[in-house]
Amino acid sequence: MSIKKIHHVAYRCRDARETVEFYQNILDMNFMLVFAESQVPSTKEPNPYMHVFLDAGMGNVLAFFELPDSPEMGRDTNTPEWVQHIAFEVADMEALLDYKTKVEAAGIEVLGPIDHSLFKSIYFYDPNGHRLELAVNTPISQEKMEKIQSLAPAMLEEWDRTKLPPRHTGWLHEKELGSN
Incomplete structure (x- = not known):
């Protein structure tokens, strides 16, 4: 028995449409599919939701839940904001710098590139406050x-x-x- 791969990762979002448009327009992800129900299938709890799925490339799926009847979302205040993040790999340094330009052109502050020796990264936030990292691997023996x-x-x-x-x-x- 073994894990084959991560099927998808899911996070909460403030607004499903805004989130889909951000990931489509800024990170070039394709909007794949959506689930929407008035109750949670696993628990039967009444809680309307919109569950959107985005193609993050190479079989990786990023998903978000909008929960309109739940209290406003916040972040984990016991954890520094730089700890929890979603990291995406890009093809090369040129792509990393192109994304940096694109993200900044959208009025979003970008940190980096930061040199981690094994890879170089830029960091910024999506509209929901999730910290994102774009990384390119660097050659290492x-x-x-x-x-x-x-x-x-x-x-x-x-x-x-x-x-x-x-x-x-x-x-x-x-x-x-x-x-x-």
Whole structure:
């Protein structure tokens, strides 16, 4: 038994139409389908909703629920806003910079590109306040990648004991943070 892949991820939105138009016009996603009911199929709870699905490319599906009878949506105030985000991969650096220009032209503030060594990213928010990341992988040797992967268990173990960031891969953000 094993997981084949993520089928879809779903988030709440303030306005289904505005959300679909944002992802179509800004991120070039296709609007796939919609479910709408007066009650929740899994719980039978009365709660009208619009559930929209967008094609995020290569079999990846991004979905949103508009819940008009629920209290206004907010974000998790116990978690810094940079933590929870949706990251999409783009083809190359040119595409990343083209998206940055497109997003800024729509009047949306963009942070980056940020160099994470393994990839470079830009960050911005959708109309619902969800933080989005567009990322392009950067070339890295197989040897370096294997080294990073081999360090993961030891880093997790050290973090679990100390709750201090292990420095095994501190070089990854040297360009952005300097040497810590």
